Amino acid sequence: MILKKPQIIVKNREQLDGIRESGKRNIEILDTVAEKIQEGMSTEDLDRIVYETTKKLGGIPAPLNYEGFPKSVCTSINSQVCHGIPSEKVILKSGDIINVDVSTIYKDYFSDSSRMFCIGNVSAEAKKLVEVTKEAMDEGLKQVYPGNRFGTMGDAVHKYALQHGYTVVRQIGGHGVGLEFHEEPFVSFVSKAGTGAKFVPGMVFTIEPMVNQGTDGIYIDGNNNWTVYTMDGKLSAQWEIMVAVTEEGYEIMAY
Numbered sequence: 001m002i003l004k005k006p007q008i009i010v011k012n013r014e015q016l017d018g019i020r021e022s023g024k025r026n027i028e029i030l031d032t033v034a035e036k037i038q039e040g041m042s043t044e045d046l047d048r049i050v051y052e053t054t055k056k057l058g059g060i061p062a063p064l065n066y067e068g069f070p071k072s073v074c075t076s077i078n079s080q081v082c083h084g085i086p087s088e089k090v091i092l093k094s095g096d097i098i099n100v101d102v103s104t105i106y107k108d109y110f111s112d113s114s115r116m117f118c119i120g121n122v123s124a125e126a127k128k129l130v131e132v133t134k135e136a137m138d139e140g141l142k143q144v145y146p147g148n149r150f151g152t153m154g155d156a157v158h159k160y161a162l163q164h165g166y167t168v169v170r171q172i173g174g175h176g177v178g179l180e181f182h183e184e185p186f187v188s189f190v191s192k193a194g195t196g197a198k199f200v201p202g203m204v205f206t207i208e209p210m211v212n213q214g215t216d217g218i219y220i221d222g223n224n225n226w227t228v229y230t231m232d233g234k235l236s237a238q239w240e241i242m243v244a245v246t247e248e249g250y251e252i253m254a255y
Contacts, residue, residue: 094120151195
């Protein structure tokens, strides 16, 4: 038996146009969240905002019922690394940091991006984690151009986080996106420079490092089988952008 190499989809111009339109809506949804998010609201309120805004824009929330996920958005607070499930019982309080991860289907094209939000008076340590995580993502973005490699991009992210005393989650990373919610390749942010597939114009994928304040160890909540937590209970942060490789470098399609 010959094992086939994972197929990375290179999008054509029509497909890129469709993904771009989906991405515009993803950005607008996150902009709406940014305008409305505040201390005292529940994460269920955020889910409602995402669902209603997505529908108003003619889209479908990609997470809703995806492999059994029950909500329209992921809301991950403090020590939750990712896949936090919105709930009326989870109330945002001063000092929280939260990742809101929005994914949209528009005319059968998928987009995916997330942002961090600081609620009320956030500690200097938490703010630093949020800022460094975004900067680490930006360091990875600088490595996106034709002929460079996924491993080099991931290595740049990892080194930047390590320089600031943080760790990067190994088991979860970015992914191809556009024609489906999750496509090849898996995008690691603890990879080795010079390894992995080469960037080719038309590739679309996410850069979304999950950076931990303490250990890189994680576990999945056994009650819902979705929400991922830091093993040591310390904070985690994540930013996510959706990127297309161009002839000159890259285009950010959702942020």
